Amino acid sequence: MIEFLELVVLGFLAAVLGVSLPGLLNMTAVKISKSEGKKSAYTYIAGASVTIAIQTYLALFCARIIDSNPFVSTILKEIGVGIFAVLTIYFFFFAKRREKKKKIKKEDTKANENKFIYGMFLAALNVFPIPFYVVLSMTLASYDLPIFTNPYTSAFTLGVVVGSALMFYCYVKFFKKPSREDSFLLNNINYCIGAVTGIVTVITLYNMFA
DSSP: OHHHHHHHHHHHHHHHHHHSSOOHHHHHHHHHHHHHOHHHHHHHHHHHHHHHHHHHHHHHHHHHHHHTSHHHHHHHHHHHHHHHHHHHHIIIIIOOOOOSOOOOOOOOOOTTOOHHHHHHHHHHHOOTHHHHHHHHHHHHHTTTOOTTSTTHHHHHHHHHHHHHHHHHHHHHHHTTOGGGTTOHHHHTHHHHHHHHHHHHHHHHHHHHHO
16 A cells, blocks of 8 residues: 555656646646636646556556566666756756746637547647656666556556646646746746756666665
């Protein structure tokens, strides 16, 4: 039970990390909310969440196959460490804070457009989560977490879906209130993410060479 909850939390934190910066999916949720209302935005978020769940399952399936090959597994873990290290350097030293919101133009949409299907489709175009969760799940497996077996695979996926949906929801709510644009979290989000990726890098290196 403890490992189940642990994987739910880890999946949640991974999703929050991945969705926290402005991107295609969360900014589209904002656009839909402003042009068509919150109800349409929430329907879009639900559709995107379904695809994210499928992508996470696919990533874990691929990671389980790769993890069965020790040589490939070691190579990918080393690549993963490199990726997390580069992300840490990027977020601490190169990522620029967004000082101005992009003006979102209204688009003509059909009244019967299905935002649920649109959310699924748009999330499917965003393939970055698949390699991200492949590397992350293999890293977690190296700590002897049973992430590749059910119900633990479902636990991690549940955390990812909830974390992603929550961040989309926060974007919809947050950008409705421009006066909060200068909040501490927004102004320092790059450093927060850089700190998380830095910690992951250090822990993974320790685990590889200990």
